[in-house]
Amino acid sequence: MILHRSLLSQSQCNIHLPITLSQTAQYSLTVYPLPCWLTGYQVHNDDAKTRLPFRTLVRKYGCELCFTPMIIAVDFLRSAKARDSEFTTSKGDRPLIVQFAAKDAQVLAEAACTVSPFADGVDLNCGCPQRWALAEGYGACLLNKPELIKDMARQVRNQVENPCFSVSLKIRVHSDTARTVDLCQKAAMAGVSWITVHGRTSEERHHPVHYDAIRIIKESLSIPVVANGDLKNLKDVSMVHQLTGADGVMAARGLLANPAMFAGYEETSLQCIRDWIDIALGHGTPFTCFHHHLMYMMERITSRQEKRIFNALTSTSAVLDYLRENYGI
Numbered sequence: 001m002i003l004h005r006s007l008l009s010q011s012q013c014n015i016h017l018p019i020t021l022s023q024t025a026q027y028s029l030t031v032y033p034l035p036c037w038l039t040g041y042q043v044h045n046d047d048a049k050t051r052l053p054f055r056t057l058v059r060k061y062g063c064e065l066c067f068t069p070m071i072i073a074v075d076f077l078r079s080a081k082a083r084d085s086e087f088t089t090s091k092g093d094r095p096l097i098v099q100f101a102a103k104d105a106q107v108l109a110e111a112a113c114t115v116s117p118f119a120d121g122v123d124l125n126c127g128c129p130q131r132w133a134l135a136e137g138y139g140a141c142l143l144n145k146p147e148l149i150k151d152m153a154r155q156v157r158n159q160v161e162n163p164c165f166s167v168s169l170k171i172r173v174h175s176d177t178a179r180t181v182d183l184c185q186k187a188a189m190a191g192v193s194w195i196t197v198h199g200r201t202s203e204e205r206h207h208p209v210h211y212d213a214i215r216i217i218k219e220s221l222s223i224p225v226v227a228n229g230d231l232k233n234l235k236d237v238s239m240v241h242q243l244t245g246a247d248g249v250m251a252a253r254g255l256l257a258n259p260a261m262f263a264g265y266e267e268t269s270l271q272c273i274r275d276w277i278d279i280a281l282g283h284g285t286p287f288t289c290f291h292h293h294l295m296y297m298m299e300r301i302t303s304r305q306e307k308r309i310f311n312a313l314t315s316t317s318a319v320l321d322y323l324r325e326n327y328g329i
Helices: 048-060 073-078 080-086 105-115 131-136 139-144 146-159 177-189 211-220 234-244 253-257 270-282 287-297 304-311 316-327
Strands: 037-041 065-067 096-101 121-126 166-172 195-198 225-228 248-251
Touching: 037 225, 048 065, 048 270, 048 287, 073 080, 073 096, 073 105, 096 105, 096 166, 105 121, 105 146, 121 139, 121 146, 131 139, 139 146, 139 166, 146 166, 146 177, 166 177, 177 195, 177 211, 195 211, 211 225, 211 234, 225 234, 234 248, 248 253, 253 287, 270 287, 270 316, 287 304, 287 316, 304 316
Parallel strands: 037 065, 037 248, 065 096, 096 121, 121 166, 166 195, 195 225, 225 248
Antiparallel strands: none
16 A cells, blocks of 8 residues: 555654654654555555565655555464565565554454564555455454454553554444444544545445545544545545545555656656666566566556557566557656
8 A cells, every 4th residue: 555645754754633643653754745544555466576576666755654465464473485585675675564454453453563674564454345255254254243342452552562563454444333433433443543545445446435424434434534445646636635624535446557657647657657667676576577568657658659669568678668658668
């Protein structure tokens, strides 16, 4: 995930908030022209080897709080291979929130303790609607288990030694908004630092986002609320802030298409593409991952014929030659 100009970080966005978040993060907030934080979340289907390079790119364009994709906590604890493949970071990759899928309080707490030296907080996914996650008791299944969510938040709070380490939730809404409000209030009482609300139910996919529900949730809580869903540019950010009153917004797929959106670009700039090339190649990103990200970035700036040619390229050298010949990159 990627919050643009976020909660944590000395160089962070200027967020006009009537609260201080210094209790939930080791960084202080600064002031940014937008009246809310802008965060980013990495989608689950990105390749593990692109996660750190892509976070590096979006941070360069105003995204100051990044979330990892969802990591299954029990597998993370059991397997060194899973830890190495699912969680790679660097000194400059901060502030960073690690998102876990979990259904056991002790497992989540142990996973949080494991990553706490390398991250600024953990986020519990309570919104993933994918069938496999629901079948395993993860994600949106937890929306019906507020007591378990409370226990997990408390265990993380009790066992992570760093008092500035945050614990947050990412949820979807119930069709009955009152149930969502009740869940969020219980989570806040258990010590959750903030809650990100994707404004659809677990059954909805491409339906309109329920911004009215996010507003009701925001008005019912004293902790920050982040709005998520269908954010593609800064105009959307402003609109969603006005509709919901949320303290921040989170983007995921919008950043895949335009990693520079939080810097105010309506579409991916050629400089952003140059930066991705430099960062990805510097990290040794495999060709398939390197190429796929470029396909997303160039979706809005290429014709159908150009897409057919570019998407059919089969090597890094062919991609670099194409970009140099056609775009001067």
